[in-house]
Amino acid sequence: MSPGSSNPVEFGFVCPLSDGLHARPASQMAKFVAEFVSQFWLVNQRTGTSANLKSPLAIISADVRGGDTCSIRILGPDQEQAARALEQFLGQELAKENENSLPIEAALPQTLPRALQSPAITRYPGVPVSPGIGKGKAVVVGRLSLSQPLNGDSPASREQEERRVERAIATLRARLQALLSRSMSAAEKAVLEAHQSILDDVSFTERITASLAAGQSAGEALIATGKYFISLLKSSESAYVRERAVDVEEICLRLLEEIDGPRFGSARVTLEEPSVLVAETLAPQQLLEVDRRWLSGLVLEYAGTTSHAVILARSLGIPAIVGVKDAPVILTPGEQIVVDANRGFVVPNGNPTVHRFYDREWQTQRWRQQALSRHSTARAITRDGQRIEVGANICSGEESAAALAQGAEAIGLFRTEFLFLGRERAPSEDEQFAAYAEAARGAKRRVTIRTIDVGGDKPIPLLNLPTESNPYLGYRGMRIYREHQDLFRTQLRAILRASAVGPVQIMAPMVSTIEEVLWLKEQLGESQEDFERRKIAFDPLLPVGIMIEVPSVAFNLDQFSAEVDFFSIGTNDLNQYFMAVDRDNARVAKLANVRQPSFLRFLKHIVDAVQRNGKWVGMCGEMAGDVRNLPLLLGLGLHGISVSSPEIPALKRTISRFSVHECRQLLLEAIECARLEEVDELLRNFTSHEPVQPLLDPELVIVNSDSRTKEEAIRELIDSLYIASRTENPDHLEGLVWAREQTCSTGLGDGFAIPHCRSDAVKANSIAILKLDHPIEWDAIDQKPVSTVILLAVRESDTSNAHLQVLAKLARRLMNAQFRDEVSQLKESGEILTHLSRELQIPLQPQ
Amino acid sequence: MKIVAVTACPTGIAHTYMAAEQLEKTARALGHEIKVETQGAMGIENELDENEIRQAQVAIFAIDIEIEKRERFRQLKVIQVPVQEAIKNPKSVFLRLQG
Numbered sequence: 001m002s003p004g005s006s007n008p009v010e011f012g013f014v015c016p017l018s019d020g021l022h023a024r025p026a027s028q029m030a031k032f033v034a035e036f037v038s039q040f041w042l043v044n045q046r047t048g049t050s051a052n053l054k055s056p057l058a059i060i061s062a063d064v065r066g067g068d069t070c071s072i073r074i075l076g077p078d079q080e081q082a083a084r085a086l087e088q089f090l091g092q093e094l095a096k097e098n099e100n101s102l103p104i105e106a107a108l109p110q111t112l113p114r115a116l117q118s119p120a121i122t123r124y125p126g127v128p129v130s131p132g133i134g135k136g137k138a139v140v141v142g143r144l145s146l147s148q149p150l151n152g153d154s155p156a157s158r159e160q161e162e163r164r165v166e167r168a169i170a171t172l173r174a175r176l177q178a179l180l181s182r183s184m185s186a187a188e189k190a191v192l193e194a195h196q197s198i199l200d201d202v203s204f205t206e207r208i209t210a211s212l213a214a215g216q217s218a219g220e221a222l223i224a225t226g227k228y229f230i231s232l233l234k235s236s237e238s239a240y241v242r243e244r245a246v247d248v249e250e251i252c253l254r255l256l257e258e259i260d261g262p263r264f265g266s267a268r269v270t271l272e273e274p275s276v277l278v279a280e281t282l283a284p285q286q287l288l289e290v291d292r293r294w295l296s297g298l299v300l301e302y303a304g305t306t307s308h309a310v311i312l313a314r315s316l317g318i319p320a321i322v323g324v325k326d327a328p329v330i331l332t333p334g335e336q337i338v339v340d341a342n343r344g345f346v347v348p349n350g351n352p353t354v355h356r357f358y359d360r361e362w363q364t365q366r367w368r369q370q371a372l373s374r375h376s377t378a379r380a381i382t383r384d385g386q387r388i389e390v391g392a393n394i395c396s397g398e399e400s401a402a403a404l405a406q407g408a409e410a411i412g413l414f415r416t417e418f419l420f421l422g423r424e425r426a427p428s429e430d431e432q433f434a435a436y437a438e439a440a441r442g443a444k445r446r447v448t449i450r451t452i453d454v455g456g457d458k459p460i461p462l463l464n465l466p467t468e469s470n471p472y473l474g475y476r477g478m479r480i481y482r483e484h485q486d487l488f489r490t491q492l493r494a495i496l497r498a499s500a501v502g503p504v505q506i507m508a509p510m511v512s513t514i515e516e517v518l519w520l521k522e523q524l525g526e527s528q529e530d531f532e533r534r535k536i537a538f539d540p541l542l543p544v545g546i547m548i549e550v551p552s553v554a555f556n557l558d559q560f561s562a563e564v565d566f567f568s569i570g571t572n573d574l575n576q577y578f579m580a581v582d583r584d585n586a587r588v589a590k591l592a593n594v595r596q597p598s599f600l601r602f603l604k605h606i607v608d609a610v611q612r613n614g615k616w617v618g619m620c621g622e623m624a625g626d627v628r629n630l631p632l633l634l635g636l637g638l639h640g641i642s643v644s645s646p647e648i649p650a651l652k653r654t655i656s657r658f659s660v661h662e663c664r665q666l667l668l669e670a671i672e673c674a675r676l677e678e679v680d681e682l683l684r685n686f687t688s689h690e691p692v693q694p695l696l697d698p699e700l701v702i703v704n705s706d707s708r709t710k711e712e713a714i715r716e717l718i719d720s721l722y723i724a725s726r727t728e729n730p731d732h733l734e735g736l737v738w739a740r741e742q743t744c745s746t747g748l749g750d751g752f753a754i755p756h757c758r759s760d761a762v763k764a765n766s767i768a769i770l771k772l773d774h775p776i777e778w779d780a781i782d783q784k785p786v787s788t789v790i791l792l793a794v795r796e797s798d799t800s801n802a803h804l805q806v807l808a809k810l811a812r813r814l815m816n817a818q819f820r821d822e823v824s825q826l827k828e829s830g831e832i833l834t835h836l837s838r839e840l841q842i843p844l845q846p847q
Numbered sequence: 848m849k850i851v852a853v854t855a856c857p858t859g860i861a862h863t864y865m866a867a868e869q870l871e872k873t874a875r876a877l878g879h880e881i882k883v884e885t886q887g888a889m890g891i892e893n894e895l896d897e898n899e900i901r902q903a904q905v906a907i908f909a910i911d912i913e914i915e916k917r918e919r920f921r922q923l924k925v926i927q928v929p930v931q932e933a934i935k936n937p938k939s940v941f942l943r944l945q946g
Contacts, residue, residue: 740858743911744931748865758858758888781935794860794888804860804889811864815872815934 008075009083013090018066025094026059028464032089038076040086045069063235111735112343114711115357121347124324124331126299128341129310132319133361134297135349136274140333143280144246144253146226150219151260164218165208168258172251173199179288187315187398190431191284191308198251204229219260226252243307250283271295276339276346278331284308292316297339299346301327315398321346343731356712364719371699371723372406372649379409380652382634386660389640390652391448393620397438403645404442407652411447412642413507413568413620414439416491417454426462426487432494440502447502448568448642449495450547451488453477453509463487472573472582477510477549478520485523492527499539506542507568512550517563520544545616549573554606561613568642569606571621575599594623595680597673600632604671607636618642627654627763631686634660635667649725650763653693662686693764695803696837699724700768701829707770710778710786714738714755717768717791726793729761733793736761747780750820754811756792765803766793767810769832788824790814806840813839848944850874850881851895851923852907855914856930859887866909866933873937886914895919905944909933 017025033040033053040053044062046069051062053072064070074082116123176196180189198204207228211221226248233245257263268286269277271294277287278299287298287309298313298320313320319341327346331337336349338358349355380390391412392403396419400411419427419435427435439447454460455476463484468474481488498504508520521544531538545566546553551574553560560567571594576583578599581592593599610617618640623629625643627650633641634655643651666686670679700720707713714737715730722730736757740746747753768791775785792807813819819839826832837843852870856862867883874881884895897919900906906920908927926943933940 743857744929746861748934754861756858756861758860781931792860801889804887807860808864808885808887808889811861812868815865815868 006075006079008073009079010071010073011083011087012069012071013087015064015066015068015070016090016094020066020068021059021062021064028093029059029089030054032093033082033086036074036076036078036082036085038074038079038082040082041073043071043073045071111731113357113715113731113734114738115353115715116347118353121351121354123345123347124327125345126321126324126327128319128321128344129303130298130314130318130320131341132297132317133342133358133365134276134319134339135336135358135362136276136294136296138278138299138331138333138335138337139269139271139275140328140331141269141277141279141282141286144249144283144286146223146230146249146252146256148263150217150223156217158212158215161212161216161218161221162209164259165212165221165255168218168222168255169199169205171258172254187311188288189434191288191312193430194308195247195251195285198248204248219256222252222255222259243303246281246283247308250285253283254285276337278327278333278337280328281307282309284312287312292318297341299324299327299331299337299339301325356708357715360712360716360719364723368723368725369405372725378407378652378656380655382655382658382660382663384659384661386634388634388638388655389618390648390655391618391620391640391642392645392648393642394439394645397435397442399645400439400442400447403648404444406645406648408445408645408648410445410640410642411439412618412640414447414449415453416450417452417460420452420454420460420462424462426490429490429494429497432491433497436495436498436504437501440498440504445503447504448507448545449498449504450507450509451478451481451491451495455480455510472576477547478508478516479510481523482519489523489527492524493531496524496527496531496538496542497536499542500537504539504542505545505566507545507547507566509547509570510549510573511546512552514556514559514563517544517546517560521563547620548606549577551577551602554602554609557606557609558613561610561615564615566616566618567606567610569603569617569619569621569638571619571623574621575623578602593676594621594629595632595670595683596676597671597679600667600679601671603636604667607638611637616640625651627651628683628687630654631658631663631666631683632670634658635663635665635670637664646728693726693766695765695767695806695842696833697724697766698829698833700726700766701832702769703771703827703829703832705770705772706774707772708774708776710776713770713772713776713786713789714741714791717755717770717789720768721762721766721791721793724766726764726766727762732761733757733759737791745779745781747778747782747786748814749780749782749784750817751775751784751787751824752814752820753778753780753786753789754792754814755789756794758794758796760796762793762795765795765798765807767791767807767836768793769836771827771832806842809840810836848879848905849903850879850905850907850944851900851903851920852881852883853886853895853910853914854883854908854930854933855886855910855912857912859889862911862930862934863887866930869933869937870907870909870940873941877938877941879941886910891915907933907940909940 015021030053041050042053042062043050044064047063049062051059053059173196176192180192207225208221211224216224229248230245233248234242253263271291273294274296275294276297276299280301281303282300295318298318300322301324303310303322310320310322319339321339321341321344324346338347338349340347347354379387381387389409391410392408393413394400394403394411395415403411419432436449455465455471455474465475495504495506511517543565545564545568547570548554548567549570575592575594579591581588583589583592607617616639619633619638620642624633624641625647666682670682673679702716702720705716707716715734718730718734721727727733736759737755740757741755746755770789772787775787778786780786826835854863854866863885867885870883871881882895882899883893885892900919900923903923906923906925908925909930911930928940
């Protein structure tokens with residue numbers, strides 16, 4: 001305690017944070033008290049640990065949990081003032097932390113495929129963290145541990161021990177460097193760099209040196225250092241900080257290997273056939289060492305979504321689930337298992353029903369990919385030959401390749417704020433560059449990078465933005481850039497660097513005045529000058545654009561057009577500002593309809609004004625993603641739209657059925673409407689005349705099916721809808737068909753069944769047909785087995801009666817014995833299609 | 848016999864129409880005069896008017912759900928069967944008319 005005659009000030013406080021004093025509040029507190037000369041101590045009454053309040057690490061290690069009583073002691077010349085300020089800080093600022101905590105992700109309730117519902121099938125639930133389905137032999141990986149005794153380590157002189165540690169660090173650093181020089185994904189690189197940074201950490205090496213000075217051997221010093229940091233990190237209330245313990249542990253073990261010989265034992269595995277790794281936890285380098293040809297999945301007991309193993313799995317496309325309780329014990333080594341990371345469980349693959357289900361599921365996924373890539377090569381062109389660019393909205397660099405596979409013609413919106421979410425510190429320039437460059441490379445097309453868009457409505461912990469009473473009208477989007485200039489500059493530099501890799505452009509969110517654009521361009525100009533001086537490559541013609549979200553921009557477009565290269569309309573915000581509606585307020589949310597005639601008129605004003613100025617204008621809000629709005633968007637004359645990847649195939653197909661000329665007429669009529677209902681009515685009539693996806697499609701006819709049960713037959717039909725991108729949620733649809741089946745069997749007799757459902761989970765009204773090789777039991781009205789199954793799937797919200805009339809006609813025809821007889825005789829898919837289209841008088845192709 | 852009928856099933860895209868077809872076909876075969884109103888996904892079709900209902904001797908409801916505008920039939924004898932029965936064995940439905 002510091003010398004002085006005065007008595008310290010003391011007071012108590014109860015931690016108000018449900019998550020305790022974890023890394024973020026700890027560093028906030030440390031920052032706050034740093035301004036005072038006095039010294040500060042905190043004593044956690046529950047544990048008895050005391051901590052210097054000026055050290056975040058010390059605060060974290062005091063393990064103050066929600067509700068813990070602590071006492072604070074302050075001593076120094078400004079102690080009175082400091083005590084008052086700190087009490088106020090604890091009472092007000094710290095309490096706000098609770099509001100910033102991110103909600104825990106709850107698993108969505110889901111319908112399970114019928115084949116997996118049998119009580120005979122054991123499923124081990126977990127949290128899916130990297131999507132996909134992986135099958136293979138369970139390979140249980142042993143736990144890494146620093147607790148194993150050293151092999152035979154007698155300390156030599158201190159100098160010799162220091163040299164052993166230095167040599168080990170140098171060797172490991174060189175090995176990491178060598179790994180880094182190989183070509184790899186941004187995620188792999190980031191992980192290895194994080195490991196390098198542990199080796200270079202001052203406190204890490206200081207701790208080793210201190211242990212050596214106390215007479216420990218090199219091995220003992222490494223173990224002591226490792227354990228010290230691991231317990232410190234593990235006791236953190238922040239999942240992100242806790243996850244870093246595995247990284248420190250692995251680094252220490254690697255160093256120990258250099259000094260003390262092999263230590264990995266059962267933790268080092270060789271794969272020889274398709275395998276699923278099962279482990280308590282997995283260290284990142286452990287995962288990178290595995291032969292990826294044979295790695296089909298990952299099951300971890302303890303790992304969070306931010307652990308490096310998970311980040312790697314995601315970037316490598318390896319299906320992974322975490323939080324599987326006792327995974328290494330309940331899963332037998334050598335057993336065939338399936339990691340279903342789409343649904344969130346592990347299931348042994350021994351049961352024949354399970355086995356067949358996943359064989360088919362795997363085939364379905366492959367066919368769907370093939371079907372998607374067929375559509376993805378085609379450009380979006382309207383019936384009258386007009387082009388509209390269909391881009392994808394993405395949140396990470398990794399998503400760009402997947403977007404391209406879905407048929408994206410550009411990345412219309414890269415939401416960079418996701419790189420900043422859930423982080424204690426902002427991503428570095430290098431890390432951001434890697435993400436942007438990956439997007440540019442993956443997309444091979446133009447990538448529009450929107451600079452960080454956060455604020456009162458989208459809080460991010462690391463910026464510590466104030467809580468506001470009216471966040472949508474507050475401190476958000478580019479309005480925060482001036483205050484957080486370093487952060488913004490870093491992002492600008494990363495984007496500039498990426499512009500040398502591929503065609504990227506930059507876009508600012510929440511612009512309301514020209515001054516903001518001029519400021520942004522000034523910042524960009526300064527970075528460009530700096531790049532030139534340092535001879536760093538960048539694209540000098542990097543296009544600069546803005547979001548149109550604030551209505552003021554719409555009435556200043558001639559001036560904005562002189563300053564920027566392109567515009568993108570963000571309909572969510574623009575609409576809520578235009579209608580004066582908080583979309584999160586359920587009482588008024590209904591007013592925020594983008595098809596209000598006034599809003600359509602407003603949009604037309606915007607698009608016309610931009611086009612008059614010869615600039616590019618697109619749309620990236622939710623309005624663009626809803627296929628029902630498409631005729632209006634085409635009528636507006638937008639140059640492009642950007643939507644989430646899964647929407648793209650359906651949108652592109654729909655675009656090819658419209659004519660821009662007719663859509664323009666429709667829009668002109670729509671903006672003359674007085675009421676929303678009139679617009680919707682216009683749209684309904686318009687689309688009912690437009691040929692939508694045909695009811696019948698060769699893709700939906702399956703002959704020679706080997707389905708053995710009603711379950712399999714229904715699933716096969718649902719899968720055909722999924723392959724044809726007519727549904728994105730086959731499990732849900734299957735559940736609905738079965739729910740219908742419970743009310744009464746759809747087996748009509750004479751070997752026919754017509755399972756059906758009505759739901760918007762199906763994207764286009766469909767008739768899918770299955771001809772079975774071997775008749776199956778259906779509980780039909782005549783108790784005879786079924787060999788022809790016709791699935792009818794209709795959209796709930798569908799208002800066009802044309803399709804329903806066809807289905808009614810089909811239902812009536814099925815009551816005719818001769819019709820049934822004819823259809824059951826047909827064996828080829830072509831014959832079936834021709835026959836049905838003739839009988840039902842429907843076209844096979846869109847007109 | 849002059850008969851009016853209503854068919855309605857929960858989903859309203861198939862069984863409603865199959866039942867209607869069966870009732871119409873069987874009525875014809877048995878020499879009855881019938882008009883069948885369907886209440887399906889397209890709403891009410893082939894709607895029965897006051898006059899038609901007044902002239903009918905009996906109404907057949909082949910329904911699995913509550914129907915709309917039931918009050919129109921207040922004055923009429925109603926035979927109600929599950930949709931399934933009208934599809935599976937329409938003749939038995941008409942046999943009940945004798946009773």
